[in-house]
Amino acid sequence: MIRDQLLPKIDEFMRSHLCNWDNKVIDIQEKTKEMAFLSSLKQIAGIESGSITQTFMSEFFKLVLGTLSLPINLPSTNYNRGCQARKNIISMLRQLIEERRASKEIQHDMLGLLLNGDENRHKLTDEQIMDQIITILYSGYETVSTTSMMAVKYLCDHPRVLEELRNEHLAIRERKRPEDPIDWNDFKSLCFTRAVINETSRLATIVNGVLRKTTQDMELNGYVIPQGWRIYVYTREINYDPRLYPEPFSFNPWRWLDKSLETQNYNFIFGGGSRQCPGKELGVAEISTFLHYFVTRYRWEEVGGEKLMKFPRVEAPNGLHLRVSTY
Template identity: 80%
Template sequence: MAVFMMVLGLFFLVICSCTALLRWNEVRYRKKGLPRGTMGWPIFGETTEFLRQGPNFMKNRRGRYGSFFKSHILGCPTIVSMDPELNRYILMNEAKGLVPGYPQSMLDILGKCNIAAVHGSTHKHMRGALLALISPTMIRDQLLPKIDDFMRTHLNSWDNRVIDIHQKTKEMALLSSLKQIAGLESSSMAQQFMPEFFKLVLGTLSLPINLPGTNYRRGLQARKNLVGMLRQLIQERRASKESHHDMLGGLIKIDDNKYKLTDDEIIDQIITIMYSGYETVSTTSMMAIKYLHDHPKVLEELRKEHLEIRGRKRLEDPIEWNDLKSLRFTRAVIVEASRLATIVNGVLRKTTEDMELNGFVIPKGWRIYVYTREINYDPFLYPDPLVFNPWRWLDKSLESQSYFFIFGGGTRMCPGKELGIAEISTFLHYFVTRYRWEEVGGDKLMRFPRVEAPNGLHVRVSSC
């Protein structure tokens, strides 16, 4: 009986302590003018619920507090905005004190000079350096030939095999990006680079708790290893004084480079380019294969478009710039896959001063999560929003409507959008003209915080 009473007492003590902690954290962030919401636990906030419940977390909070509420996620007190008009205002007004506000884990692992972290004149300079690397002329003359050569070779070994298309598109996106950046050296770097890069990606969306075994600690160590590899490559390039027609060559070139960067800035720029391209290209490619498998009429139309191009070429002829520009339906498939899968759920901003938004006062230093996911399923913008219908995007005006946030918005519109579309289009060209495929097993997809297949997405591939 005494043991039972002691256990019961400990149970009530734990309950009381937890209640007190939750109450203390709510009082701590109860400032006049803030919107309603809950803050969860000290330090951890509501991160666990946010990552586990995803869109349902957002919908439940909106049902209780409206489309503008407070929370505490990924280590930061955060305002969540689900209002399309307000989201557009926030994305278009960086100059008014709304700067990038990515989680500390992402800033630490991608680097303090990464283009997503800087703002003002520094952002303008870094963006200029990036745009010089991925302009339409650069894509046409330097990057597309590398992409075509890589895709043509990379897909050679897929015939008559059961493959995990989730893993294969991850490898494809990373290795293609590495070839565009490091050119000839990419092959020798790839085996050592790839596992470290995958650890870095996992660490960017984690609580910034630097303890052994955490994704954050692994991400920091992976960054350190990648920085060492890239710094050595830069030093070797500078010592050789040879010309290299790749992204790294463009970044370290001294002559006629108005956007000259330090080595640290170059390294952070490279890591950010690879991170951004890897996430979007790999996931969109995987989901395009999934949707094409599930919608035979869409696949038939897409394959017809690519066979028309292939019919005008010899077997060894590459995809060229004019071919890409003619792939209207392929572009529509890529944009529709991005919309329906919601590859990017939203973006984060941070206040540089106390400011009023939507009738509330947001304190300096708070994050604002511009949550754009729900716009992708708005029936007024997209009739039958849960249907995979690429034909809707053949009306080009849809890409220019006010609430088109699939590739970001304002001055932070994804600078690599056209390069990513070129990569996915080239991948699809060689995949659908060479192969047919069928799914093997009922592999499940996870939609939040990343779109991924935890146990893989397996398909049996055979020649057309």
């Protein structure tokens, strides 16, 4: 599905989203938030940028903030705004579903697949479809946007890495006409780009841990964890363990060129075990395509010297501003 349907849509969106940034000061945190949300919305429901997307995006950001707030449901609290935002989102999605059914036009996006569930054994109700859409949007939004922002930050701080990455992408553009999109073979050839994404995800840990439940008694370092206990694996500390990653606080994408590192049983960047992130390759494709057009079109430098937070979540509280010029 990524190869034939989603990658062409991602490429088309990134070309449009990253145009006209030259000779401007931009907040890359806001730009990547918009990028991650609007790209996902286009893939899920085929919605192009417009008034409805801006309204949807505003409500979605309130929902995200509400889920990260104390559950105090009083007027003017972030939690209360998040609850109201979810109601507004449900209303917009319900209207979208009704319009899609009324048109009787079959569209090959995620919403189309969910609506055409009559062919499947398990037909979803409208409420389940709307929950699925919100879940998919929420699951991929912050990971893609924040990883993209931090990749730009690390590339700015490490010119040698930027040069290597840019050369990889310029080699692709040299084989193509300006209007030609990235195809599947191009995406699979981006070995160093994938290494940059993995190293960014390791250093700027966005998902701090994974939840699991023991299905039987198990022993770990001399301690017995009883069956049925819930376990929180704190992946942030694993990502900084010098026994696993030499010089763990150094940004070194080259370490990931050893293909075995991605398959090690201590690598939890995209989860672990039988429940790895189902959107892993889609997220990597989005970030790779974003970086492709960003580094081949632009140069940039930081302005403002804003500080970054990495705990409890990775963010730039006052934004991360860049002065962008044509490459």
